[in-house]
Amino acid sequence: MRYAVIREGxxxxxxxxxxxxxxxxxxxxxxxPxxxxxxxxxxxxxxVVALSIYVEKIAPHKPVRGVDALTGTGVRAVRYLLESSSELVMHANDIDPAAVAVAGRNIELNGLQERATLHRRDARSLLYELPRSEPILFVDIDPFGSPAPFAHAALRAAGHRGLAAFTATDLAVLGGAKRAAARRKYWATVVKAPEHREIGLRVLLGYAARVAASSDKSVRPLLAYYADHYYRVFLLVxxxxxxxxxxxxxxxGYAFYCPEKGLTGLEPKCGDPTRIGPLWTGPLMDVSFARDMLQAARGAFSYLQAGHRLLRLLSTLIEEASTCQRCIYYSLPSLASKARIGRLPKIIRVIDRLRSIGYPAARTHFDPMGVRSPAPPEEVIDALGAA
Ligand SMILES: C[S@@+](CC[C@H](N)C(=O)[O-])C[C@H]1O[C@@H](n2cnc3c(N)ncnc32)[C@H](O)[C@@H]1O
Structure with a gap:
């Protein structure tokens, strides 16, 4: 195998x-390879920033023990140890011997042998068998595709007030383009609605919640977002x-899709809606956690490669959450097309219009053509026509 050495964080x-x-x-x-x-x-x-805020503000025990269960090159485990907190110790694991060899070299390269333990196991058997005497407070599941096969082991392993972080790259499944797979992997009925990016994230969270409940546990999203080709969620367990x-x-609970109106809500907004779910109907984040992250991103973490993008994402998420935590955004092109509004006005004008008649409204990170607002659809359609 030929190698290159790069700097990340x-x-x-x-x-x-x-x-x-x-x-x-x-x-x-x-x-x-x-x-x-x-x-x-x-x-x-x-x-890295989320874990740092978790350790600083929430972690009930120190040191915090974490598991990077699907570590690949070990990049996450190494970065968490170097950047998130000096109070952290990590297990890094991969089933592939080549990955474990590279992760071991990376742990050494960064002088972290004292704080990292390396394993070559199936992530699930490792998570089920880690000794209870040393509680695990952080579990990272960063798989190929769906985190569903690892969710039970991860949520069971995470101790009280622990943090579980999942990546999901199977957006087509979660967003309703592959209905049989959504039923199989996430035990949910999902049809593709215009707001499929938010639906998919809520389906993932709803699944994690039900899996946690099967071990007499609950989860609460500290942060959950969509970017590029994936979802990432940070759950307080x-x-x-x-x-x-x-x-x-x-x-x-459920979301309700009204094809004839081109919109989806957490309450039915037409006579005979299509039910989607079960899914998470609660808040997608904890605003004060995100504010702490934002402050850290401006300060101690201002060196991050993707720093500007992080500031932008966190600001948008905070604005979205402050606008409405229990609603689904409106896809303006879909609403406008069903309402036969020919030319789509600038989003900012629709937002201003809604605000001027007393409704909170904001852009959404899910969709550049979306608006989050608790306003009823008729008001959004009026705002679209008037803006
Ligand atoms: C998407 S990669 C991880 C990437 C890494 N976390 C990063 O940020 O670069 C998924 C990894 O999971 C490993 N893997 C797949 N199935 C596994 C299993 N059942 N148990 C442990 N590792 C597994 C693969 O070998 C692969 O290295």
């Missing part, structure tokens, strides 16, 4: 030479059957 990372993975359509990370995707730097940057019941009652 504060880490030096040895990766397989990208020249070995040039497919007809360009660089293809899955072709590398050990997976490393430079497009996921943003995902890792966000994760808590023990307690009663809390789990309350979570299911208050935050897991």
């Amino acid at each position: 504060k880490a030096l990372i040895m990766i397989p030479d990208p020249g070995q993975a040039i497919a007809p359509h360009g660089f293809e990370p899955a072709w590398l 050990v997976f490393y995707n430079p497009r996921m730097v943003f995902n890792r940057d966000v994760s 808590e023990r307690g059957a009663r809390k789990a019941d309350k979570m299911l009652e208050e935050n897991v």
Whole structure:
């Protein structure tokens, strides 16, 4: 295997030479002998900051023990140790011996042997068998495709007030383009609606909530977002059957799609809507957690490669959450086409118009042509026509 050494965040990372993975359509990370995707730097940057805020503000025990269960080159484990907190120790694991060898070299390269333990196991058996005497407070699941096969092991392993972070890249499944797979993987009925990006994230969260509940645990999203070709969620995991019941009652339910009106809501907005779910109907984030992340991103983490993008994402997420935590955004092209409004006005004018008649309204990170607002659809259609 040929190698290159790169810098990512504060880490030096040895990766397989990208020249070995040039497919007809360009660089293809899955072709590398050990997976490393430079497009996921943003995902890792966000994760480094989120874990740092978690350790600082929430972690009930110190030191915090974490598991990077699908570590690949070890880049996440190394970055968490170097950048998130000096109070952290990590298990790094991969099933592939080549990945474990590279991850071991990267742990050494960054002088982290004292704080990292390396494993070559199936992630699930490792998570089920880690000794209870040393509680795990952070579990990162960054798989190929769906995190569903690892969710039970991860949520069971995460201790009380622990943090579970999942990446999902199977957006077509979660967003309703592959209905049978959505039923199989996420136990949900999903049809493709105009707001499929938010629906998909809520389906993922709803699944995690139900899996957690099966171990008498509850989850609460501290941050959940869509970017590029993936979802990333950070869940605060808590023990307690009663809390789990309350979570299911208050935050897991259905969305309702009205094809003839071109819109989806958490309440039916037409006579005979198509039900989507079960999915997460509760808040997608904890605003104060995101504010702490924003402040850290402006300060201690201002060195991050994707720093500007992180500031933009966090600001948009905070604005969205402050506008409406229990609603689904409006896809303006879909609404306008059903309402036979020919020319779409500038989004900002629709937002201003809604605000001027007393409704909170904001852009959404899910869709550049979307608006989040608790306003009823008729008001949004009026605003579209008037703006
Ligand atoms: C998407 S890659 C991980 C990328 C890495 N987290 C990063 O940020 O660069 C997924 C990894 O999971 C490993 N893997 C797949 N199935 C596994 C399993 N059942 N248990 C442990 N590792 C597994 C693969 O070998 C691969 O290295």
